[in-house]
Amino acid sequence: MQERFAFNTAVTGNATTGARLRRLVFPLMIATALSACDKPQAATADHKAAADTPHSGGTLVVAIDTDPNCLDPQQVGNNNSLNIGRQLTDSLTDQDPATGKIVPWLATDWKVSDDNRRFSFTLRDGVTFSDGTAFNAQSVKDNLQAIVAMGARASLASTYLKGLTEIDTPDANHVTVVFAQPNAQFLQATSTMSLGFFASQTVKATVDARCQGGLIGTGPFVLSTFVHNQKVDITRRSGYKWPSSLAKHQGDSYLDGIEYRVIPESGVRFGSLVSGQLDLNAGVTPQDEPLILAKKLPIIARTNPGLVYSLFPNQSKPLMADINVRQALNLAIDRAALQPILSRYQAPASSVLAKTTPLYQNLSSQLKYDPQAAKSLLDNDGWKVGADGVRVKDGKRLSFTLTYWQSAPFIELVQQQLKQVGIDMQLDKAPIGQVIARQSSGAQEAEFYNLTRSDPDVLRTVFDAGPGGRNVNKRGANQIDTALQQSSQTLDTEKRQQLVTDAAKGLIADGDAIPLVELATVIATGNNVHGFRYDASSRFQLYDTWLSPKQ
Amino acid sequence: MTDKTWVSDNPIDKINRPSLRLPRLVKRVLMSVAVLWAAYTLTFLILYILPSDPVTIMLNQGEQSTVDIAQVNALKAQYHLDQPFYVQYAWAIWDLLHLNLGHSIVSGDPVTRLVMQALPPTLLLAVCALAVAIVIGGGLAAGVSVLPAGRIKSALLTLPSLGAALPTFWLGLLLLQAFSFTRPWFPAMGNHGWQSLVLPTLTLAVPTAATLAQVMSRSLAEVWRRPFIDALRLKGASTAHLLWRHVLPNAAVPLLTLTGMIFGHLLAGAVVTETIFSREGLGRLAQGAVSTQDIPVVQGVVLTAATVFVLVNFVVDLLYPLLDPRIDSGSAGGGK
Numbered sequence: 087m088q089e090r091f092a093f094n095t096a097v098t099g100n101a102t103t104g105a106r107l108r109r110l111v112f113p114l115m116i117a118t119a120l121s122a123c124d125k126p127q128a129a130t131a132d133h134k135a136a137a138d139t140p141h142s143g144g145t146l147v148v149a150i151d152t153d154p155n156c157l158d159p160q161q162v163g164n165n166n167s168l169n170i171g172r173q174l175t176d177s178l179t180d181q182d183p184a185t186g187k188i189v190p191w192l193a194t195d196w197k198v199s200d201d202n203r204r205f206s207f208t209l210r211d212g213v214t215f216s217d218g219t220a221f222n223a224q225s226v227k228d229n230l231q232a233i234v235a236m237g238a239r240a241s242l243a244s245t246y247l248k249g250l251t252e253i254d255t256p257d258a259n260h261v262t263v264v265f266a267q268p269n270a271q272f273l274q275a276t277s278t279m280s281l282g283f284f285a286s287q288t289v290k291a292t293v294d295a296r297c298q299g300g301l302i303g304t305g306p307f308v309l310s311t312f313v314h315n316q317k318v319d320i321t322r323r324s325g326y327k328w329p330s331s332l333a334k335h336q337g338d339s340y341l342d343g344i345e346y347r348v349i350p351e352s353g354v355r356f357g358s359l360v361s362g363q364l365d366l367n368a369g370v371t372p373q374d375e376p377l378i379l380a381k382k383l384p385i386i387a388r389t390n391p392g393l394v395y396s397l398f399p400n401q402s403k404p405l406m407a408d409i410n411v412r413q414a415l416n417l418a419i420d421r422a423a424l425q426p427i428l429s430r431y432q433a434p435a436s437s438v439l440a441k442t443t444p445l446y447q448n449l450s451s452q453l454k455y456d457p458q459a460a461k462s463l464l465d466n467d468g469w470k471v472g473a474d475g476v477r478v479k480d481g482k483r484l485s486f487t488l489t490y491w492q493s494a495p496f497i498e499l500v501q502q503q504l505k506q507v508g509i510d511m512q513l514d515k516a517p518i519g520q521v522i523a524r525q526s527s528g529a530q531e532a533e534f535y536n537l538t539r540s541d542p543d544v545l546r547t548v549f550d551a552g553p554g555g556r557n558v559n560k561r562g563a564n565q566i567d568t569a570l571q572q573s574s575q576t577l578d579t580e581k582r583q584q585l586v587t588d589a590a591k592g593l594i595a596d597g598d599a600i601p602l603v604e605l606a607t608v609i610a611t612g613n614n615v616h617g618f619r620y621d622a623s624s625r626f627q628l629y630d631t632w633l634s635p636k637q
Numbered sequence: 638m639t640d641k642t643w644v645s646d647n648p649i650d651k652i653n654r655p656s657l658r659l660p661r662l663v664k665r666v667l668m669s670v671a672v673l674w675a676a677y678t679l680t681f682l683i684l685y686i687l688p689s690d691p692v693t694i695m696l697n698q699g700e701q702s703t704v705d706i707a708q709v710n711a712l713k714a715q716y717h718l719d720q721p722f723y724v725q726y727a728w729a730i731w732d733l734l735h736l737n738l739g740h741s742i743v744s745g746d747p748v749t750r751l752v753m754q755a756l757p758p759t760l761l762l763a764v765c766a767l768a769v770a771i772v773i774g775g776g777l778a779a780g781v782s783v784l785p786a787g788r789i790k791s792a793l794l795t796l797p798s799l800g801a802a803l804p805t806f807w808l809g810l811l812l813l814q815a816f817s818f819t820r821p822w823f824p825a826m827g828n829h830g831w832q833s834l835v836l837p838t839l840t841l842a843v844p845t846a847a848t849l850a851q852v853m854s855r856s857l858a859e860v861w862r863r864p865f866i867d868a869l870r871l872k873g874a875s876t877a878h879l880l881w882r883h884v885l886p887n888a889a890v891p892l893l894t895l896t897g898m899i900f901g902h903l904l905a906g907a908v909v910t911e912t913i914f915s916r917e918g919l920g921r922l923a924q925g926a927v928s929t930q931d932i933p934v935v936q937g938v939v940l941t942a943a944t945v946f947v948l949v950n951f952v953v954d955l956l957y958p959l960l961d962p963r964i965d966s967g968s969a970g971g972g973k
Contacts, residue, residue, distance in 0.1 A: 153925055155743055238709060294745030314744055314751075315921045316827075349826055349915045353810050357818035358825045517928065520687070 140335065140617060144633035146344045149355040151369035153315045153348050156297035159279040160233050163241045165538075165607070168279055169368065169626040170318055170346055175282030175303035178207055178226070180330035181274060181540055181622035183388075186444030188273050191330040192221065192283070192304070202268035202577055205276075209259045213328045215285035216308045223255035225283055230263065232289045233281070239293050245547060246275035268575030270582065271543035274444075278623060304328070306339040306629045318346040333629055334617065340632035359383065362636055365615050368626075370608045372429040378610045387431030388620045390605040391443040392539040393548055394435040395494060397600035402560035403531050405486060410467040411509075412597020417460035418507040421453060424496045424603055431608050435601035438545065438590045442624070445542045445579075445586045452594045453601060460507045469508070477508035485510035486531035491518040496603055497534070533558060536605050540622040542586040546570040549593060559598045566592040612636070665954065669947040676943040677936060681729060684932050685722055692718060692742070716742060729936070738940070739933035741926075748937035751922060756941060758828055759918035762910070763903040765834060766841035770899075773842065774849030775892075779885065782857040783876055794854060800847030805906055809840040809913035826915035837914045841906050845899055852895055856888040893957065897950040904942050 150166040159171025178193040193207040213221040233243045234250055252264040265272065275281055285302040299312045306326045311319040321343040329336060347364075349355045352371045358364040360381050370378065370385065378385055397415065399406035406412060421434035428434070433441070437449040469477035469484055477484040488511055490497065501511045516524075525533050537544055548556055550570050551563040566589050573585035593599045607624045617630040692712045713719045717728055732739055738748035777796065784790040816836060817825040823832050860866070861884060869879060907920035919938055926934035 155929070238712070292745075298744055298746070313917065314746075315925050316915075316917050347826060347915065350912050351810070351915075354813060354825055354913060354915065357813055361818040361821060361825070363817070363821075363825050 140340055140630075140632045141634075142338070142340050142632070143342055146341050146365045146615065146628065146631060146633065147363070148344060148346045148366045148368055149349040149358065149364050150346050151348070151350060151352070151355070154318065154346075155314075157299060157301060157309065157312060157318065158293075158296040159282050160229070160243050160284075161236065161240050161293065161297065165625065166346075166368070170320065171282065171301075172279045172305075172621065172625050173307040173320055173344065173628055174301055174305045174309055175279060175284065176213075176305050176328065176330070177278060177282050178209075178276040179273065180332050181277040182332060183442075183540075183620055183622040186540065186622065188277060189331045191277070192328060193276070196273070198273065198577060202270055202575055203265050204262055205264075205272055206260065206262040207276075209261065210328055211259065213304055215283075215302050215304055216323050217285050217287060217302045219285050219287075220258075221283060221304050222258040223261040224258070225286070226261045226263075227253040227255050228286060228289050229283050230281070236293055240280070242278070243275075243280040246272065246278070246281060270574050270577050271541050271546075273577070274541040274543075277540075277621075279625070307341075307344065310343075315348050317348065320344050320346075329629055330627075335630060339629050340617070341628065344628060359610055359612060362612060365612045365633065366618070367610045370610050372427075372432075374610070375430060375608070383610050383613060384615075385431070385608060385610045386618055386620075387429075387606050387608040388624045389431075389433070389440050389442045390536070390538045390607055390624045391440050391446075391541075391622065392544045393438060393537040394440050394604045395492075395534070395536040395602045396435070396438065397488070397602065398533045398535075398548075398558045399597060399600070400528070400531055400533065400560050401598075402528065405482070405484070406531055408467065409597060410463050411469075411484065412600070413595075414460040414463045414507065414509065415504070415600045416453065416594065416597055417456045417463065418504050418509060419453075419500055419600065419602070420455040420457075420503050421602065422455070423503070424499055427496050427499060428603060429606060429608055432604060432606040434603050438593050438599045438601050439542060439586075440604040442622075443540065443542055443544070445583050447583075447587045447590065449587075449590060449594060452591065457507050464508065471508050475505065475508060476510040483510065484508060485512065487512040487514055488532055488534055489514045489516055489521050489524050489530060490534045491516060491521040492535070494534075500602060528560065538605070538623055542582070543574050545586065545589055545593070546574050549589075549598060561598065564592075564596075566596070566598070665951065669951060672947055673940065673943050676939055677729075677733065678726075680936055680939045681726060681932075684930065684935060685725070687930060692716065733940075738937045741931050741934045743926075743929050743931045743934075748933045751934060752919070752937045752941050755917060755919045755922040755938075756945075758916060759904065759907050759911070759920060760945070762834065762837055762841065762907060762916070762918065763900065765838040766845060766903055766906075767896075767899065769838055769842035770845035770849055774846035775853060777846070778850045778853035778857055779880060781854060782861060782884070783880060797847040797850040797854065800843050801851065803843060803847075805840055805844060805909045806913065808843055809836070809910060812836045812840055813913070828917045833914070833916070837910050837916060840913070841903060841910045844906070845903060848899065848902075849892065849895070853888060853892055856891050857884060860884045860887045890957075893953055897946075897953040900949045901942075901946045904945065 150169075152164075152166060154162070154164065154167035154170060156162045157167055157170055157174075159168055159175060162168065162171070176192050178191060179188045179196070180191045181188055190210075192210050192213060194210050195208040197206045198204070199206075207226070209221070209223060209226070215221060215225075230247060230250065230253060233240045234247055237244055249266040249269060250263065251266050252262075254262040254264070256262070263272070283304055284296075288296060288300060288302045291300055299309055301309050306323055306329065307320040308323045309318070310321050311317065322339050322341060324338055326338050327336070349358065349364075349369075352369060352374060355364065355367045355369055356374045356377060359367045359378070360383070367374075367378075375385060399412050399415070401407050401412075424434050435453065437446060437453075439446045441448070464477055464484070467479070469479045472478040472483065488497070490513070497513060501513055504511050524530055537548060539547070546555070548558050550567055551557040551559070551561055552567045552571060555567070569585045569589040569592065573582050573589060576582050576585070594601065607620065609618070609626075611618060614634045614636045615631065616634060617632050619627045619630055621627045692709055710719065717725055720728070729739075738752070740747055741751060744751075774797070777793065781790055781793045784793070813825050813836060816822045823836050824830075827833050866879060866883065869883065874883075904919065907918055908924055909920070910916070911918045911920040912924060919942065922934065923938040923942075925931075926938060
């Protein structure tokens, strides 16, 4: 397993800080720079000593950039919401972020049938929901069935449970989940908060009511307040005794509670963190990074596993049906040249999968920058350079429009690089709703997004051209899909590794995916925050987090 | 002694016809209703024309986009979003006539409750900002008006233009930097306590004060030049007496007209101010609802803002006669 864990704590300012600072046009930064000499880092030795012994108490104030809208982790897919939901509920298993290995949590043991269709879990004793009711096999059954019933509203969880046929509960401590087809991704899915558990009172509530709160989970924190666009408060649950086997301590959480405040302005999040009005900034922009480092505050970053930011050519359109055009796209992009405008914690893509994804293989040899090869590929295919530098073939220009909503300035550099070989990519940044509307119309020549998932099955979810697959490329099925489908049927690591790598190689070679850059989650904390941990999907796990006195 | 300068341009206005008082009021009310209807319909139209719809947005939060088309359609049917325009519009108007603003598509909360929660903090902010703006803007204009012509006066007279040119956004961040981040005097966020109101009020008040000062400076200068002022001076009235008793009351009438407009601007400015200071309020509610295309909430916010605007202007209309009795007798018959 080739997995790296990009964990950078307390990196101090470096030589490029000044250079980066000068490039910033944001007016606040001028004012910030003027005050950059305040508050020397005093009493570092004392601080270190206090930092070694975790202790209870204090409320962690976390800044998030947008309203989580809906808090139910079984329903939502946005990171702010999942980072709250993770603290409210526990999962059957946990996934080690360092190795990708699935380890016990609420399930102490499990067995998977040889055909990977039946998953039998043995549940931990004595687990209760925060309303005092017991967590048992029936709770597992009720929650999974409720997720299936929610359908599209459970945007991630319902895809994890596709093909669920049966849930057996022979006794209170044993549950067997049966699928119609082999389902290798299910075990990893049981480690996510999307398949976390809630008391029957929550399960019986309407989907809308669950969004607004009233979530009674098994987790170390209990939801107390949710005010839209303002804040979410969660408080410690006393008597919590069933942390994940990855946790660093037992018993109640260290924190008295966590306050998530919605602060839309990045400059205000930054200033509030520096002035100690916040403990954790969950929305650090690349422009903030040098300033935070200059203030000697810890930045903690981790690459999101799953599908990297990529272009996905729509092969039902004549332009992208041409494999030479798709291959030229991959050859014309100089990924290393994108680094200067990325966050320093973010890397250009080295495969379709991000490096933190289990079974990732470095395929950067397939992603080499070769503009000459791209040009000759297009020349030989009949694409001649026109008067304006854009190639033309049979009166059609080599031009397409990319609609996107993400904050992804690197895409403009990609546009320039493509122009060098005569490909015209027009960019149209629009609100997310409009982008999705245009994508679902199927009229776009290419799509652009990423998808976080700590399992290589993410490739099948997006690319599978077989029956029922999302088939992002709108292409005919071929041997790549066979590999993808087989990879979702085996839990044999070696075999699965081979299939995933074959599929990834095929996707790049055929130009089904034009991988660009990885996504990284970047947070900054005050010097008083300790024990922050990312889970395998780069979401927050705050059970072990504790606060030392502010200086 | 009062010397009022407002003169109606229509001589017929001078004729007092009390029998027409009621129709005039009714006409004003009907006009207000028409304004509200137009605001509602226009918003509805704009939201309808936008591509995408709230269901698709709701199901596609974050980076994920794995949704089942059939289930999307089922949800759309639930919110009448699959109906043609006129049916959706008819539903909306029907509900509105029953004072039912519907439920937020994103949160499921009744829109009335969301708006009623958000309105008080925004009104408080707007009223505070207006009060501060009147003190700063009015004080500056009055102070400058009594200064002898010269460099100091012309320098001070450029201040309003400067204030009007400052982007609210930038000003808010600057105030935060000075009085929250480097000196812990005021909190950078939230609605808790009077301290949290200070910086947002200043941010919102500065551009408003600038507008007020610009209008009032002109108005004051004009009144100072009137012959009756010279006459009073010759009688021995002091400058302070003239300013307080004669010039300010006369110069205030055009300001009253402006107040109705300014209140509208304050509500609009609340979107930016509340966003910078992470405050609860109508502006944040509107901003969030627009980005998720939560049609019922956007409608509710627009309707509320329009109602406040219409009400303020209505009150301003009623206040004119108090400041100047001639306006009362005049416009009573004029139907202006």
